[in-house]
Amino acid sequence: MNAPIPLHATDGLAPLLILAAEGSTGAGAGASALRIFAAMVLLSGLAILATSKSLYRFQRNLLLARYMSGGWIAVLIGFLLGPWGANVVTDEMLLEVRPALMVGLGWIGAIIGLQARRSLLTAVPTAVRRWVAMDALAMIALGGLVSALALGQMLTADRAAWWVAPVGLLITACIGWAAETRSLGEQRTAAGRHLEVLVQAGAGLAAILAVCLHGLLMILPSRDASGDVVVSIPTGALRLLAAALLATGVGFIGRYLLQQAGRERRELLVIHIAMIAIISGIASELAVSPLFAAMLCGIVITNLGGPKLREFERFILRAEQPVAILFALLAGVLLDPRIGVWGAALVAGLVALRVAVKTPLMRLSLNRFDHALPGRSPLFRAPLRQSLVALALAVSLVLHESSILNQRLLTIVIVVGAVSELLPFILARRKGDATAAQASAQGAQEAGA
Amino acid sequence: MKAIPRLLAVWVLLLVAVAALRLLTASHGEMEYLDAIGRTFKAPPYDHVATATALAMLLLGAWLSGRVFKLLHLPRITGYLAFGILIGPSLISVISENTPPLLSMAQIDHLRIFSSLAIALIGMTAGGEIKIDLLRRGLGRVLTITLVEMAFVFVSVLSLLYLGGRHVDFLADLSSRHLLVVSVVVAVISMTNSPAVLVAMLGETRARGPMAETALAVTVCKDLLVVVLFTVASGVGYGMLRAEGGTALNASLFAELAWHLLGSIGVGAALGAVVSTFIDRLGRNTPLFVLGTTLGIVLVSESLHLEPLLVALTAGFMLSNIWPGKSESLFHSIENLSLPVYCVFFAIAGAKIDLNAVLLLWPVALAIVVVRVASIWSGTTLACRITDVPSPARHWLWTALIPQAGVSIALATSVSTLYSEFVWGPYLTSLLLASIALFESFGPILLRFGFIKAGETRG
The missing domain is CATH 1.20.1530.20 (Na+/H+ antiporter like fold)
Structure with a gap:
């Protein structure tokens, strides 16, 4: 008697009769198993490669080091694993882990917010603040113009409400620059090191501004009952108020709970994860960007102070690199390469905008502040490179609404970011700045290490 | 023992916050929308969107319950289980059939990973x-x-x-x-x-x-x-x-x-x-x-x-x-x-x-x-x-x-x-x-x- 036995797999322990019934389901299960095995083998291989000494040798004289430390290799791997590559990571899988990804977004938001400690902000020179403000204004005006011109050819919706999210993303992705400076060249002089600090401080400030602006722009549009996009200022204000209350409440309650947990690492871990999860979860239910809400919470926590909250800060920052790599992988999986001619034009426009505006603005702002700064430093090319926060902003938009348009916008942000990484190296070589190029490679090796 | 009332206050606050959120946000199934280039896409159902909050509630609520149970000289695991029973779909269905639970079966399913x-x-x-x-x-x-x-x-x-x-x-x-x-x-x-x-x-x-x-x-x-x-x-x-x-x-x-x-x-x-x-x-x-x-x-x-x-x-x-x-x-x-x-x-x-x-x-x-x-x-x-x-x-x-x-x-x-x-x-x-x-x-x-x-x- 070999009657088919109608069972389904259960978690934990899979009863054997289920396997007898489902074990021979054929190609579907087999193909899925092979895909997962392929992914495992690939990831294991990459892990071996990442830990091998030969890779460091390989990185010594190559731009690849910067691409690796900037997460771009992870984006490429994500793309290869995603629907446009081996299709190992499917939409269903992503839906399954969406709650965890929301928590990851909150994590990035908290990392950004924790930089906004009052003592640190007041230490930032006025010139840097002015530089960041000018950069933001220029990007809002010019980036908005370039985006609007290109999107005018891409979008079919003509009401302004539909334009808020796409234009908002492209503008906020333009704001700021990558904080990493070592790959641009080792700064041997005191003035060079000073400039390095100014670049990093500006990048941190600009990241906070970009997430703030993006969060505010994301709060405004929402879907009505018919599915139409509408902009409502009162609803937006209410959401903003809710996000601010939530961030403050989680900050205060978190501080109390951390005191209760004492020194036990396992207990602290629970509260740390729960704090990030609760702010990300409630924010996404209220249609507020988890990135924005968690950044507000990070600002509250860093300004409340206290040894326990400092420990929370350290915990959040310790996971910075893995979370960044995870989101770079995710960005690669989610992108849709079909951006078309106007998408390519938009990429070209945004890259050209960076070349035309970023370095002159930096010179204008900082040279007036301190004439002793090294005028020919490769660090003046640092703002050409897109901030990694832009990637998180684009991913958050896709996780908010997984539409094809948002996936293509993510692609545009990724391509702009990848191309902008090349700019300092290309400009350094074009100007015959051999020393800078050499220093770049050396710095890149250190950054990779 | 002195900490119990405060821990319970945070615990109640957590449950009230999540309950208020459930009342404020409209529950919906999977929705289909148009994007600005006229292509359709699916928005996940409410239960899925709310899963991150559910995860946070489970973590924090269970931890708080475990702390209280420990102070009462009971195993923490029993505290975690008791919290699960309290917010799960079964208890609320015994009390009132029409009231939605704080943690739905769909969310439990989403959290199976x-x-x-x-x-x-x-x-x-x-x-x-x-x-x-x-x-x-x-x-x-x-x-x-x-x-x-x-x-x-x-x-x-x-x-x-x-x-x-x-x-x-x-x-x-x-x-x-x-x-x-x-x-x-x-x-x-x-x-x-x-x-x-x-x-x-x-x-x-x-x-x-x-x-x-x-x-x-x-x-x-x-x-x-x-x-x-x-x-x-x-x-x-x-x-x-x-x-x-x-x-x-x-x-x-x-x-x-x-x-x-x-x-x-x-x-x-x-x-x-x-x-x-x-x-x-x-x-x-x-x-x-x-x-x-x-x-x-x-x-x-x-x-x-x-x-x-x-x-x-x-x-x-x-x-x-x-x-x-x-x-x-x-x-x-x-x-x-x-x-x-x-x-x-x-x-x-x-x-x-x-x-x-x-x-x-x-x-x-x-x-x-x-x-x-x-x-x-x-x-x-x-x-x-x-x-x-x-x-x-x-x-x-x-x-x-x-x-x-x-x-x-x-x-x-x-x-x-x-x-x-x-x-x-x-x-x-x-x-x-x-x-x-x-x-x-x-x-x-x-x-x-x-x-x-x-x-x-x-x-």
């Missing part, structure tokens, strides 16, 4: 705790205790249901053959006990000693044997009922069984070897590597139809016994990661408890509980005497074999699908879930008491 990860993590921990020396010294003892205890439970529960089944409503009109099948299935599932509860309690109480070692080894042995027994019993039973005399057992089923067990051990051993090549290069990335490894175990086990607990257990056993020095940091990371995992895992287990089934079938469930406890106590005590387990562990080992949770629930759920064509199928599952719910509730308390009495706790 965390349960799977927990099982892999628990398997690694259990494997790491079993030392090859213990098996060399006491394999005979472990096997004797396992077999004697299982035989006692099987015979007692089988006799109870087969002889007393006529007094139970949904079993009263069954033929002898049907009643025998039902009795055998319940008896086999009664033989299981929970590796998860045992491992979590070992972590909580930091118990070390003959009782802890033997309990873990016996539980692992039972897990393997129950897989085989449940397969054979279900196969024979199903065949008896369908063909009135035949069985559903054949060569392919035994091949699957062999693959399931030996394949799991083989894959686990290979995984242990692969992990051992990386662990000394990981540094501060070890926790991330642990998460990746457990995720890998879940994915590979699911796709190859292996037993994730067994795969993880073998990997943990290999690492701990073959590369003890190298794997120390790995097990340290696993221990650090265990608390959030246990909070979510046991709170979900609590939320899955079917209180309607308990209310409906509590007299029969209680009878099964009493008989199972009595038979575990007598079987284990006898086996401990035969094998000369040192005192006081021999008097309290039985308490470690009482708790039931994930494995038992999985088997009970599969019974309803396997016997779905029979009227008594769903009732049988409800009966099993009712008795498991009772064991889930008092099992951890009894186990903690046992460890304390055996003098093996350090926490």
Whole structure:
């Protein structure tokens, strides 16, 4: 008697009769198993490669080091694993882990917010603040113009409400620059090191501004009952108020709970994860960007102070690199390469905008502040490179609404970011700045290490 | 004790906040929208969007409950389970049918990845705790205790249901053959006990000693044997009922069984070897590597139809016994990661408890509980005497074999699908879930008491 036995797999322990019934389901299960095995083998291989000494040798004289430390290799791997590559990571899988990804977004938001400690902000020179403000204004005006011109050819919706999210993303992705400076060249002089600090401080400030602006722009549009996009200022204000209350409440309650947990690492871990999860979860239910809400919470926590909250800060920052790599992988999986001619034009426009505006603005702002700064430093090319926060902003938009348009916008942000990484190296070589190029490679090796 | 009111205030605030959120945000199913280039896309249903909040609520709520229970000298696990029961769909459905629960079944389903990860993590921990020396010294003892205890439970529960089944409503009109099948299935599932509860309690109480070692080894042995027994019993039973005399057992089923067990051990051993090549290069990335490894175990086990607990257990056993020095940091990371995992895992287990089934079938469930406890106590005590387990562990080992949770629930759920064509199928599952719910509730308390009495706790 070999009657088919109608069972389904259960978690934990899979009863054997289920396997007898489902074990021979054929190609579907087999193909899925092979895909997962392929992914495992690939990831294991990459892990071996990442830990091998030969890779460091390989990185010594190559731009690849910067691409690796900037997460771009992870984006490429994500793309290869995603629907446009081996299709190992499917939409269903992503839906399954969406709650965890929301928590990851909150994590990035908290990392950004924790930089906004009052003592640190007041230490930032006025010139840097002015530089960041000018950069933001220029990007809002010019980036908005370039985006609007290109999107005018891409979008079919003509009401302004539909334009808020796409234009908002492209503008906020333009704001700021990558904080990493070592790959641009080792700064041997005191003035060079000073400039390095100014670049990093500006990048941190600009990241906070970009997430703030993006969060505010994301709060405004929402879907009505018919599915139409509408902009409502009162609803937006209410959401903003809710996000601010939530961030403050989680900050205060978190501080109390951390005191209760004492020194036990396992207990602290629970509260740390729960704090990030609760702010990300409630924010996404209220249609507020988890990135924005968690950044507000990070600002509250860093300004409340206290040894326990400092420990929370350290915990959040310790996971910075893995979370960044995870989101770079995710960005690669989610992108849709079909951006078309106007998408390519938009990429070209945004890259050209960076070349035309970023370095002159930096010179204008900082040279007036301190004439002793090294005028020919490769660090003046640092703002050409897109901030990694832009990637998180684009991913958050896709996780908010997984539409094809948002996936293509993510692609545009990724391509702009990848191309902008090349700019300092290309400009350094074009100007015959051999020393800078050499220093770049050396710095890149250190950054990779 | 002074902290209890404040902890409870935060706990209430958390529940009120989540309840208010549920009222404020409109629940909806999967929606289809247009984007600004005129292409349609699907927005996930509300339950999915709310899963991150549910995860946070489980973590924080279970942790707070565990703290309060600890201050009341009760096991933390019971606190996690109690919190799960409180927010789960079952309790609210008993009180009011139309009120939505704080944690819906759909959200529980979305969070199953965390349960799977927990099982892999628990398997690694259990494997790491079993030392090859213990098996060399006491394999005979472990096997004797396992077999004697299982035989006692099987015979007692089988006799109870087969002889007393006529007094139970949904079993009263069954033929002898049907009643025998039902009795055998319940008896086999009664033989299981929970590796998860045992491992979590070992972590909580930091118990070390003959009782802890033997309990873990016996539980692992039972897990393997129950897989085989449940397969054979279900196969024979199903065949008896369908063909009135035949069985559903054949060569392919035994091949699957062999693959399931030996394949799991083989894959686990290979995984242990692969992990051992990386662990000394990981540094501060070890926790991330642990998460990746457990995720890998879940994915590979699911796709190859292996037993994730067994795969993880073998990997943990290999690492701990073959590369003890190298794997120390790995097990340290696993221990650090265990608390959030246990909070979510046991709170979900609590939320899955079917209180309607308990209310409906509590007299029969209680009878099964009493008989199972009595038979575990007598079987284990006898086996401990035969094998000369040192005192006081021999008097309290039985308490470690009482708790039931994930494995038992999985088997009970599969019974309803396997016997779905029979009227008594769903009732049988409800009966099993009712008795498991009772064991889930008092099992951890009894186990903690046992460890304390055996003098093996350090926490």
